[in-house]
Amino acid sequence: MSSLKPYDAVLLLSFGGPEAPDEVMPFLENVTRGRGIPRERLEEVEVHYQHFGGRSPINDENRLLLANLREQLAAAGAGDVPVYWGNRNWAPFATDALREAHEAGARRVLTVVTSAYPSYSGCRQYREDLAEALITLSREGRSLRIDKIRHYFDQDGFLQPVADSITHALATLPRGSRVVFVTHSIPDAMDDAAGPDGNAYTRTHREACAAVAARVPGSQDWDLVYCSRSGPPSQPWLEPDIGDHLTELKAQGVPGVVVVPIGFVSDHMEVVFDLDTEAEEIARGLDLPFVRAATSGRAPEFAATLAALVVERAAAERGENPERPSMAGAGPWHDVCPANCCSNLRNPDKPAACGVDWVLPIDKNADQAVAPERVNQ
Numbered sequence: 001m002s003s004l005k006p007y008d009a010v011l012l013l014s015f016g017g018p019e020a021p022d023e024v025m026p027f028l029e030n031v032t033r034g035r036g037i038p039r040e041r042l043e044e045v046e047v048h049y050q051h052f053g054g055r056s057p058i059n060d061e062n063r064l065l066l067a068n069l070r071e072q073l074a075a076a077g078a079g080d081v082p083v084y085w086g087n088r089n090w091a092p093f094a095t096d097a098l099r100e101a102h103e104a105g106a107r108r109v110l111t112v113v114t115s116a117y118p119s120y121s122g123c124r125q126y127r128e129d130l131a132e133a134l135i136t137l138s139r140e141g142r143s144l145r146i147d148k149i150r151h152y153f154d155q156d157g158f159l160q161p162v163a164d165s166i167t168h169a170l171a172t173l174p175r176g177s178r179v180v181f182v183t184h185s186i187p188d189a190m191d192d193a194a195g196p197d198g199n200a201y202t203r204t205h206r207e208a209c210a211a212v213a214a215r216v217p218g219s220q221d222w223d224l225v226y227c228s229r230s231g232p233p234s235q236p237w238l239e240p241d242i243g244d245h246l247t248e249l250k251a252q253g254v255p256g257v258v259v260v261p262i263g264f265v266s267d268h269m270e271v272v273f274d275l276d277t278e279a280e281e282i283a284r285g286l287d288l289p290f291v292r293a294a295t296s297g298r299a300p301e302f303a304a305t306l307a308a309l310v311v312e313r314a315a316a317e318r319g320e321n322p323e324r325p326s327m328a329g330a331g332p333w334h335d336v337c338p339a340n341c342c343s344n345l346r347n348p349d350k351p352a353a354c355g356v357d358w359v360l361p362i363d364k365n366a367d368q369a370v371a372p373e374r375v376n377q
Contacts, residue, residue: 005314007314008107009108009109010083012086013094015115016089017057018055021049021050024054028042030089052269052273057266057268059087062266065302068302076308076311078307078311095137099140107144110148110149111126111354116208120190123337123341124337124342127355130354149306153208155305156327158208158296158302159327160296161299166212166258166293173258178223180249180257181205181262182259183224183226185227185237195342203330204328211327225240226239226241243279246288257283259292265295265296271295279292339356
């Protein structure tokens with residue numbers, strides 16, 4: 001018996017990104033569909049991608065993670081379970097990956113999302129896309145049950161590679177340099193709704209930052225700041241911005257900075273453009289020594305952690321009582337998302353899979369969940 005029973009497939013679910021110049025605008029339109037983002041804003045962001053030849057680094061990062069995850073699952077005795085890869089916003093799309101899994105005989109799928117923290121954009125939006133995929137497949141007569149592993153911002157394999165990178169970076173900078181953790185900014189209202197009780201996005205980031213800093217030799221001052229704000233000026237978003245913060249640190253006399261993309265599993269466009277390009281240019285203009293720490297996604301121990309969480313969830317589904325390690329003070333995150341967790345503020349009734357309030361429509365032509373068929377998927 002496979003160590004992943006009752007699951008017979010794993011889905012690596014990510015954001016997705018373009019791989020050619022002519023894919024950039026269609027990709028951005030996918031990302032922002034239904035949100036009323038002005039065309040000129042999309043054109044501004046398109047420039048970021050074209051700066052790198054119209055190719056996002058995220059898909060290559062996912063290909064490597066996919067290979068590492070398969071290797072780690074095989075080492076855990078689950079090499080017979082296929083691992084598929086699907087994206088929310090660009091090929092390979094999640095619905096296509098799940099259709100392929102179903103055609104190969106899969107009926108229960110465990111999802112690994114490449115987002116470590118709770119929030120609408122980092123969790124529930126992925127769950128909504130899984131729900132849309134399940135509705136689409138149900139219309140085709142395909143029945144699947146989908147779960148997801150718990151959030152892993154508090155896992156050793158996510159935290160330790162970051163701490164090691166910071167340690168190496170600090171060795172190249174003047175004594176007294178500051179550690180500056182960076183994550184994607186979100187609207188204040190989205191953080192207010194994050195998690196079952198609110199503010200889980202900022203809380204879990206601070207827990208991760210503190211856990212990483214504790215692993216770096218010596219007493220390290222650190223800050224948590226934000227990048228990639230995209231909302232209108234009238235809408236409050238999490239601050240301070242990384243560029244403004246670098247200017248403030250220079251004014252304080254800080255002799256150097258290690259910029260740490262703690263909010264990102266791998267080198268997304270927000271990392272290679274917003275940090276490696278824009279933030280580094282700001283630091284250079286300030287004559288402020290700047291080193292960007294590595295993300296953890298390429299580290300073997302990161303894939304090992306994901307594999308361990310897959311095995312853990314499977315054991316729990318079998319009725320066992322697996323160990324649930326957590327480096328955070330609040331303890332391990334829940335397996336099944338509570339009702340209204342990380343609420344969708346624009347459309348609170350939109351179905352989201354992998355939660356206690358998820359039901360699949362019986363009516364295969366329905367766009368909304370209208371009656372329970374299976375619960376806790």
